[in-house]
Amino acid sequence: MSKKIVVIFAHHNFTDSRIQRSLLNGISNLQNVEIRDLYKLYPDYFIDAKKEQSALAAADLIVFQHPINWYSSPAILKEWQDIVLEYGYAYGEKGTALKGKDFLQVVSTGGGKEVYQPTGNNRFKIEEFLRPFEATAYLCGIVYHKPFVVHQAYRISDQELKERTKDYVSLLKSYIENGNTALDPLNTHIL
Amino acid sequence: MNHDILLFLVVVFSAALIAVPITTRLGLGSVIGYLVAGLIIGPEGLKLISNPENILHLAEFGVVLLLFMIGLELNPKNLWKLRRSIFGLGTIQVVLTACAACLLLTAIGWDLGPSLVAGLGFSMSSTAIVMQIVGERGIKNTTVGKSSFSVLLFQDISVVPIMVLVSLLAVDEVSKGPEINPIAAILSIIGIIVGGRYLSRPIFRWVAGTKSREVSLALALLIVVGISYIMTLVGLSMALGAFLAGVILAESEYRHELEANIEPFKGILLGLFFLAVGMGIKITILLASPLQLLGLVTGLIVLKIVLLSLIARFFEVEGRDRLLLGILLSQGGEFAFVLFSSALNSKIISPELAALLNGAVTVSMLTTPLLLILYDRWAKKCAIDDAKPENDKISNDGHPVIIAGFGRMGQIIARLLHLNKFSTTIIDHSPDNIERVRRFGFKAYYGDATQLALLEAAGIQDAKLFVIAIDDRERIIEMVDIARSHFPNIPILARAFDRNHAYELLKRNVTYFERETFGSALNMGESALKILGIHPFKAHRTALHFKRYDAELIQKQFAVHTDEKEVISTSRAAREQLEKLFMEDSILFADNSSSNWD
Numbered sequence: 001m002s003k004k005i006v007v008i009f010a011h012h013n014f015t016d017s018r019i020q021r022s023l024l025n026g027i028s029n030l031q032n033v034e035i036r037d038l039y040k041l042y043p044d045y046f047i048d049a050k051k052e053q054s055a056l057a058a059a060d061l062i063v064f065q066h067p068i069n070w071y072s073s074p075a076i077l078k079e080w081q082d083i084v085l086e087y088g089y090a091y092g093e094k095g096t097a098l099k100g101k102d103f104l105q106v107v108s109t110g111g112g113k114e115v116y117q118p119t120g121n122n123r124f125k126i127e128e129f130l131r132p133f134e135a136t137a138y139l140c141g142i143v144y145h146k147p148f149v150v151h152q153a154y155r156i157s158d159q160e161l162k163e164r165t166k167d168y169v170s171l172l173k174s175y176i177e178n179g180n181t182a183l184d185p186l187n188t189h190i191l
Numbered sequence: 192m193n194h195d196i197l198l199f200l201v202v203v204f205s206a207a208l209i210a211v212p213i214t215t216r217l218g219l220g221s222v223i224g225y226l227v228a229g230l231i232i233g234p235e236g237l238k239l240i241s242n243p244e245n246i247l248h249l250a251e252f253g254v255v256l257l258l259f260m261i262g263l264e265l266n267p268k269n270l271w272k273l274r275r276s277i278f279g280l281g282t283i284q285v286v287l288t289a290c291a292a293c294l295l296l297t298a299i300g301w302d303l304g305p306s307l308v309a310g311l312g313f314s315m316s317s318t319a320i321v322m323q324i325v326g327e328r329g330i331k332n333t334t335v336g337k338s339s340f341s342v343l344l345f346q347d348i349s350v351v352p353i354m355v356l357v358s359l360l361a362v363d364e365v366s367k368g369p370e371i372n373p374i375a376a377i378l379s380i381i382g383i384i385v386g387g388r389y390l391s392r393p394i395f396r397w398v399a400g401t402k403s404r405e406v407s408l409a410l411a412l413l414i415v416v417g418i419s420y421i422m423t424l425v426g427l428s429m430a431l432g433a434f435l436a437g438v439i440l441a442e443s444e445y446r447h448e449l450e451a452n453i454e455p456f457k458g459i460l461l462g463l464f465f466l467a468v469g470m471g472i473k474i475t476i477l478l479a480s481p482l483q484l485l486g487l488v489t490g491l492i493v494l495k496i497v498l499l500s501l502i503a504r505f506f507e508v509e510g511r512d513r514l515l516l517g518i519l520l521s522q523g524g525e526f527a528f529v530l531f532s533s534a535l536n537s538k539i540i541s542p543e544l545a546a547l548l549n550g551a552v553t554v555s556m557l558t559t560p561l562l563l564i565l566y567d568r569w570a571k572k573c574a575i576d577d578a579k580p581e582n583d584k585i586s587n588d589g590h591p592v593i594i595a596g597f598g599r600m601g602q603i604i605a606r607l608l609h610l611n612k613f614s615t616t617i618i619d620h621s622p623d624n625i626e627r628v629r630r631f632g633f634k635a636y637y638g639d640a641t642q643l644a645l646l647e648a649a650g651i652q653d654a655k656l657f658v659i660a661i662d663d664r665e666r667i668i669e670m671v672d673i674a675r676s677h678f679p680n681i682p683i684l685a686r687a688f689d690r691n692h693a694y695e696l697l698k699r700n701v702t703y704f705e706r707e708t709f710g711s712a713l714n715m716g717e718s719a720l721k722i723l724g725i726h727p728f729k730a731h732r733t734a735l736h737f738k739r740y741d742a743e744l745i746q747k748q749f750a751v752h753t754d755e756k757e758v759i760s761t762s763r764a765a766r767e768q769l770e771k772l773f774m775e776d777s778i779l780f781a782d783n784s785s786s787n788w789d
Binding site for chain 2: 012014043
């Protein structure tokens with residue numbers, strides 16, 4: 001039985017985006033993938049928790065796809081977590097609605113892989129910046145996998161971007177067919 | 192004869208016009224002004240008016256209207272809450288004062304009959320004076336205000352048995368008290384209750400449908416006059432009947448309209464009443480026995496203040512308020528005049544004694560405002576000494592928000608406020624709207640909100656916000672002017688029609704306004720951008736950006752806005768303004784939404 005995926009997408013200036021547009025266009029026609037573009041659905045930030053929760057209910061894999069803005073997600077994705085992941089739904093005594101689901105974060109960064117190192121300009125690895133997401137997933141009983149990262153957003157060549165988009169598409173396709181064996185586990189030892 | 196009436200009216204109104212502003216300016220209140228004016232123009236003064244008794248007869252109707260309006264503010268539920276103070280405080284006050292005064296007077300050698308008449312008369316206070324003062328001081332909803340009202344109400348109720356008592360004292364058989372037909376009395380009271388409950392609403396609605404102010408005015412007066420007439424027929428007090436009718440109509444949604452209609456008549460007739468009392472002061476007789484008068488007045492006032500302050504202790508009146516209550520009710524009342532004249536007719540008292548007693552009551556009416564000034568001085572000093580100010584016991588009878596106009600705008604505003612548990616009072620001039628509002632459980636009143644009296648009746652003095660959402664640009668400005676000049680502190684949120692209307696509002700310092708179609712135009716603009724393929728978030732931000740920009744533009748243009756543009760409704764001027772707007776848009780509006788993230 002094929003798996004279902006929901007992609008929670010956030011980009012506050014999608015019109016001028018290159019990387020994220022390419023990634024999103026790549027998966028936009030896949031079967032079993034629902035894309036929820038938050039800035040499009042909720043331009044006034046007034047997120048409908050019930051609607052979002054029913055979208056999550058149908059999915060086996062939850063994807064957060066967004067650029068890294070100031071070492072975190074765009075603002076609306078934080079708002080989405082605050083509103084949708086309610087007590088009694090996602091966590092707490094009866095909050096088991098998301099338990100056992102898989103989670104994948106798909107992010108793009110301006111800097112290259114080398115600046116996301118203890119010795120680089122950003123001083124931390126990308127996984128460390130994403131710790132709040134990992135912890136959130138853990139609390140909700142969601143399985144957090146190794147994030148899919150596209151570096152060098154401003155310098156990446158069209159060819160390379162095409163390659164990375166293809167990787168992303170085949171990763172999701174493989175999940176739909178095979179489930180979470182397609183995803184790499186988060187190897188905490190390397191951090 | 193016509194000339195006489197005209198001359199009379201000219202004299203009366205001029206006297207009021209001269210005397211009342213002087214005394215209110217001096218902080219004495221309007222009552223003293225009327226009394227003094229009456230004294231000056233009366234038979235003992237300039238002799239401009241010779242027959243004060245006739246006027247008094249007409250002016251007593253002012254007291255009836257006053258009671259009607261008091262009733263309007265008290266629905267049966269609130270009245271029931273006051274039962275303890277009406278029958279407890281009221282009974283004790285009347286009985287104790289009458290007995291004590293009677294004992295004291297017999298002790299100094301008066302006969303029992305005159306002593307009792309004087310005692311009963313002195314136990315009454317003046318509803319007209321006290322309620323006027325309570326209203327002017329704005330203490331209607333305080334413990335003191337409510338207690339004094341309870342006492343006065345009981346005094347009005349006790350008028351009937353007292354009159355019967357006096358008729359029993361009558362020395363000769365000529366006199367008789369009011370003839371009361373008990374069955375007719377009970378039937379008429381039931382009639383008032385049933386009629387007020389079930390007949391009034393359809394009649395009011397029908398009258399409101401005629402949209403004629405005169406007709407609804409006539410209806411209001413007919414109610415009061417008609418009830419008074421029925422009451423005199425069955426031998427009950429007119430004031431009591433009017434009060435009863437008021438209580439029953441207090442739950443009607445047309446209550447504020449009634450209040451607004453009756454208010455000016457009440458004011459004028461009450462003024463006339465005080466004038467007549469002033470005219471009736473017989474200075475020559477009083478001056479013939481000044482010591483006796485002084486003794487009576489002092490005794491009357493001191494006795495009432497002392498007794499009331501003591502009783503008040505048992506009715507939740509605290510500290511200095513007890514003295515305030517005593518002073519408020521320390522004067523003799525208008526009913527004393529009626530009682531004394533009836534006792535005179537029954538030959539219980541002599542004409543000289545009647546003049547003396549009337550004089551004492553009148554003088555005691557003059558002293559109330561003066562004593563209150565002394566009290567205020569003293570209380571102020573105490574308050575400073577107290578360090579911590581006393582809590583005003585103002586109950587939550589007022590409504591925080593008044594909305595004028597319950598059309599397409601007012602409805603949405605009211606629903607939002609209602610959802611957030613703000614109690615709102617709605618004023619609208621369409622009976623259909625009022626009917627609809629009531630069905631949804633709002634408080635709604637029929638009327639024209641440009642009437643100051645109606646705004647006051649709706650409680651604008653206690654409101655936290657005044658929302659003007661009516662569908663008439665001139666009226667909106669009128670309403671703003673009225674509210675601003677009488678209640679400068681209340682925030683106003685006004686519906687603006689367009690730019691120029693907004694300038695008119697800004698000129699009047701109304702900073703909270705919304706142009707009625709601006710919000711929806713902005714939303715439609717945003718939708719248009721979205722349909723044309725602009726990203727929704729970008730479209731939304733552009734709209735918000737435009738909103739901010741335009742609000743700033745209005746302020747900027749208002750600063751350079753000249754008065755010749757005020758009359759702008761001409762199409763040429765509007766076109767010029769539009770051209771200017773488009774030009775400024777292209778220069779000033781920069782959509783600086785950020786684009787520095789990929």
